[in-house]
Amino acid sequence: MATAADPAAPGAVASATEDNRPIRPRASRDEIAQRGVIGVLVLYLVLALVLPIGMVFSKALQQYAFTPDQITIAFGRGGAFEAPRSLQSWIDETGYVVNDGLRASERTRVQIVRIIPRPARAGVEAYRVTDASSAGGQLLLGQEFSAPGQTIEVPAADLGRIQVRPQMSYGLGNFGYYFSQKSLSDSIRNSFVIAAIVVAINVPLAFGFAYALTRTRIRHKEWFRLISTVPILVPSLLPAIGLVYLFGNQGILTPLLFGASIYGPIGIVMASVFFTFPHAVIIMTIALGGADQRLYEAAEVLGASKRRTFWTVTLPGARYGLISAAFVVFTLVITDFGVPKVIGGDYNMLALDIYKQVIGQQNFQIGAVVSIVLLIPAVIAFTVDRVISRAQTAQFSSKAVPYQPDEDVRRDRWMLGHCIAVSVFILGILFMCQFAALAKFWPYNLTLGFQHYQFNKMDGGGWAAYWNSIRLAFFAATIGAVLVFIGAYLVEKGRGFVAGRIGLQFLAMMPMAIPGMVLGLAYIFFFNDPSNPFNFLYGTMAILVINTIVHLYTVSHITATTALKQLDGEFEAVSMSLKQPFLRTMTRVSAPCCLPAIGEMWMYYFVNAMTTVSAVVFLYSPSTNLASVAVLNMDDAGDIAPAAAMAMMIFYTNAAVRILYGLFSRNVLGSLQAWRAR
């Protein structure tokens, strides 16, 4: 009989010491394939995101200054050269103001002829100009830069061909300059003030709207929900154009402003409220929709008044939604440049400054500095949003009993009024744009016609721009949805290669923190560099697709990840035991189960690719003009009615794609998803 006295547990095997070694798991061919795919995606995000953004930082630190003391010039008279003099001594002597006293930038050039006065050059037959600097490249003759210490000899007539360019060094000089220029640094304050005002208006507005959708018994909720999402389908330029027609110099409602001008803060705030509204509503609908009926019953049992229940149950329950909506709206406003471009007048905002510095003044360094200034609030807002969304996911319990709004006629009447008011604002602007686009000659001849739709007769790219946009949206959506899903799948369900998966996850979250303007500028720096082997992409449709996929990567990635997390964690384990490759499990099981999410990702990509201006405004070429950019450029050229017409084309396209997708998902996806039925 075995007793408890046995030294080892009966049946257990005595320990064999020779095998006490750490195990290094061997990777299967499947895992190696996964590593390869992760590697490709990481490489893509590094090339299309990290390196370009790195270039912004490096550009911001590049400062340029003229160093005339390092250049000497010798006059050749009578067949012999006199002793050389430094250019600095000429400047000191003549009091010449280099570059009109403006700060030198990468592209600034100064001609030597302008520094040395004509009388001093009398009788000179030839010049020897020497670049004495150790880095060289200060002198420019035709297309050629000088080498360090090189002397260039030219006949007298050719002195005009020699240009001096500033020398580059790394430092914080650009930042110092930026903050010393009131017109520039004022933008920081302007941007923050405007964004804060929009938050202050929009959060209560959207809260009320979401409250009406989730906590009341008003009718036609679905219609209101639909109307509230309309602004997502249009570029942010559209509300600005609509407001110009409503309140501009020739607007129909201009008297309502009592002399104030819509061009400036008022217009920016109104248009920003319009285009950020749906984002706030969606966030708050989710926050309010997760309410637990039992909390409200408890409050009632405890005898709390309606008002008290609102302040102690409803608001705290929605606090994450409120904070998150505030940050999202703030970021959207501060990073948008379409609205201030159209309706800002001379009120400067950060994102617009980037555009002006780069497109207007070709001052890339200052553009980079503004980008970094803009990046700071964007990164902060992003971080807060991520922290909050994690807290919010933890807050919702799956056991919550869905809230059932009680009967309250007075409340419902107020809320219905609120919804109608907001809907009138949204639809009013949309209708105004459409009407203006059709009116023959606003405001004098209001006969309707299609002459403003003859885009080919205007600057901005014509109808080709529209078709380019559709191509861009289609390719970005299709390639993007596939790419992002594969990435999310490997992050969530991949095996081993933890470092690679964490790296990909990190890179996937990055784009959300990068404003579109900054990304676009980064692409100029990175891809427009002739020494970059990917330079050939510059100006092609491909770079627009690459940029758009990266720009919108994060939200799609989160959508895919959320859907994948809901799948059973053991699908992959079962597949491995059945010796099936991950690719088969992904295509045969995981992707079909996530089809609704993939459709959502596709739609998100498509709609945003149609409406975005910020990133692509730096990247389009004459052959890849885009509809959204055409709106901007036509408005800029004073063709406001055609701009409105094109903006409405974007709206109709997005609306049509949405409706088609709705029908498609009801019929085709519906039949593919029959397995969901119990």
Added chain:
Amino acid sequence: MPEPYLRIRNVSKRFGDFTALRDVNLDIGKGEFVCFLGPSGCGKTTLLRAIAGLDIQSEGMIEQAGRDISALPPSERDFGIVFQSYALFPNLTVADNVGYGLVGKGMPRADIRKKVAGLLAQVNLPDQGAKYPAKLSGGQQQRVALARALATEPGLLLLDEPLSALDAKVRIQLRGQLKDLQRDLGITTIMVTHDQEEALGLADRIVVMSQGRVEQVGSPVEIYTSPASVFVADFIGAMNFVPARVAGPGMIEIGSARFAAETAHINGDGRALAAIRPEDIKVQGVAPGDANALEVTIDAEEFCGSYMRATVIDAALGEARLKADLSMNLVRGMALTKGSRLPVALPPERLRVYPPLS
């Protein structure tokens, strides 16, 4: 013992600072049905996943059919697995689920169809092939998962709490079917469970685990009758534990009463823990001369249907209170109630002595 089918040597698994498995050694023979039994969180699933290669051990060796598989990925090992969630592919029909592992192996479609039908018949689900998993009951889903795991004819079947998500009645019914199927196929099977009844009823051998360690390995009868440690004794079945002292070779003292028991393995200062199961206390036909006999008083009763679990005390036992099972026949025949005196015996071969808890 013939060459074992699965040899586990010195297997340890750490998650960061946490050690989930400590130096596990185990042999499993071909065709055996082995249960890993232990409280939740003791490392059963971790050990199962190490055997599957899903979470490879930090140290140690695992050998299957003479092949060192320690570092191999799951796809290069030979096993079928059923999870507690079943992990059925929801968008594939039952037939496609079962045939999932057969595709891509050069097997003609017709053969796959035939084989799937055969498997479904084997798990008592004929004609369910065209349905989607969501349309099946829990028990049916469990059997589909089983059929899917068996389809590739693996040498080893791994089951992680396959019955725990089911209603009690279905669970017992499926327990029988599972055992029959395993016996018919002769497939080496490891099942993880925290349900001792399940383990005792199903397993050829049980591996009792606690805090990442193997506490005892043995047949259900061995585990039940000769628990190797206080933990095993306590975890499985009901057990009286009372403090005792070793009073001499083969002799212990509880209170002031002396009992014969195996004591050779107790060293130290003589303090010990005596253990006996309530049903092992002899209550019928106890003669005054019997070994370890004494008279006790019933202090409390708990009616358990077919028997009465009585708490008995006696001045000689000191503070010790023992639970003893009295058949209802006896209770009625002797008109036993609270306060009744009755002779009992603690048979020496049933009375076990453990080192004291530190």
